[in-house]
Amino acid sequence: MPGPLEGVKVVEIGSIGPGPWCAMMLSDMGADVLRVDRAGHVREHLPGERSYEFATLRGRRSVGVDLKRPGGAEVVLRLAEQADALIEGSRPGVAERLGIGPEKCLARNPRLVYGRMTGWGQDGPLAHLPGHDLNYLALSGLLHAIGPADGRPTPPLNLVGDYGGGGMLLAFGIAAGLIEAARSGRGQVVDAAMLDGSCLLGTLIHGLRQVGEWQDRRESNRLDGGAPFYGTYETADGRWVAIAANEPRFYAELLDALELAGENLPDQFDERRWPQLRARFAETFLTRTRAQWVETFRARDTCFSPVLTLDEARTHEHGVARSSFVPVDGVLQPAPAPRFGRTPGAVAGPAAVPGEHTEEALRDWGFSPAEIAGLAAAETVVQAEVRKERAIR
Template sequence: MGPLAGVKVVEFAGIGPGPMAAMQLADMGATVLRIERREPADLGVPRPLKYNLLLRNREAIALDLKDAQSIELVLELISGADALIEGFRPGVMERLGLGPDVCRERNPRLVYGRMTGWGQDGPLAHAAGHDINYIALTGTLNAIGRKGQAPVAPLALVGDFGGGAMFLVMGVLAALLHARSTGQGQVVDAAVVDGASSLATAFYGLSAGGQWSGERGTNILDGGAPHYDCYECLDGRYISIGPIEARFHAELLRRIGIDEAAAGSPGDRSCWERMRGEFQRVFKTRTRAQWCELLEGSDVCFAPVLSFDEAPHHPHLQARASFVEVDGVFQPAPAPRFSATPSKVPTAPRMPSGVAALGSWLSAERVEHWRHFLQDERSAA
């Protein structure tokens, strides 16, 4: 199932953007085999395994990548793969004997996807780092937060998952198209600093044109504008509004009973504080549910601010089946949606399964060849 049915991907286990990219490819139908370390590693994996949703939809085997036989098995798998994903620091795969040159000698059409925070080269390439550091360097983190307050880390959505995983997926898919038409694979260097910078392209343009203030929390899309913000309700919960367009803004004022003359014009920044005060006053007069009843589905650009527990049960997301329940765990359904080749129904994350994971990769004879070795590996682990 899925538009990538028949595509085979070898994934080297890691954290953050690598597993997210592998999940996306697997959701779209690719057969992904995860190579786990045999020895325990601090990869930030929650326990129990069923809650590590980034590991869904694929099999895994555990290998000692310092062992020659393990490396030979990996190279045999790579010989039949379309793509490889790894997220080690630059040079690690080369030291293991699994660098791009070695792998593409075995398989010239292989797409070799490399995921790092800083990139494969540059002064910081070998330094440790995490999402917050990468987006800090790109200017993105500096732009997120309230006026007069410290920058706010936006989960890992802008860096690891948006600027990292999604750009790795895009790069791998583009390289796969090229490999299918030419028979030539290539290396995809996906770096969070590059992807996060790319996501901020529009804001770099606004800044260059003098339409974006360097002071966070003072612009129209960063919470600075009163008509693009979140407000507390009578019950302590929050709602969001975003009527940037004049007709939508006028509709909001009409529905919530604010006189436009009292609030001022949204295009006049000198009115913003007065308008914010009016919104704060009015939105605290009703509960979130009451505001939903009045405003949801209208043209005022409104939505309640829901928690992770609440979101799967919202009628709109239920109608679209935006979430699924797998092994008792609610989780986002595969996205995007395909009319002719629907994505896989997610399967729960799985522990490394040894030789059973090789069935769709190797012939029965070769699976048998590796049986005792993998059993020995599992016993040693």
């Protein structure tokens, strides 16, 4: 079945983190995404080796191009002529120096949506400095709000800056750009910065802080683990459960399930006595195992979940019923999302070895056999050696 982006052609200039994740999102939705990997990366790749980021590289082909050799930039410009969108994730100015910046690409294809993924954005005093997910999250103010009250700010993996504030932001920007280009006939540059995206994800928290409804201390607020009815608790077997009974009716159901409804407890929203209430909840949850609490809450209309490990999440009954994980590249991976009723698309294919499809893909994108042979002879493009057995190194 075709996906909703069937027929959309995207050129992805090889990068790490949010760029590949954005390309994965577009590919999962049916777009034909062609990844341009560095020739050096192709040459350094060991036969049988699988990239650390293999899961986010799924579902698209790869060509190896040496952008520093004569004709390398021209290969990308030829691809851009036929593409609807292009993704690049270098620091500001690098694509221009390589000859594949937005001005040259849009001159070849005025309808092109040129997506740029950076940490700090294309301008500003930090634009040319290096950084990673955690640095952008730190400047958004959100990192300061995450973690224990008596400890240090805690990185929420690399989910907020790299993927939510980066890859997801760029995927949305490209989709919006494609809709506008279809209407106007003109492309444009999409400047997606992980700092901007991290700030955007924190819209509610920033708003609450500025009207005095968010305390600038970790674990002091309703959503940061401060509220005893919104957090995690250890169980008798050393595992954990999560409760999120914000609304009074869910909170009443929670007390009933914990057999605490008859006790003289502090009021749900009496923040001064939250520590006392949390201690009582913690004491209660330690009286049963996680499995026993799951059974207790199974028929309850409240907000409760076991805290699953990564391994457990893949086999939970709800995820299994919805096929939330599907086999790709020899392992179970999160299934493409969101889901579409009429154009669901196909399951993504395996990740490509860098340069695996150089000759095949260039033919499909309009290069003649003679042109491909000439580019290969000049080492402007590189075809990878591929073995079926691949191991993660």
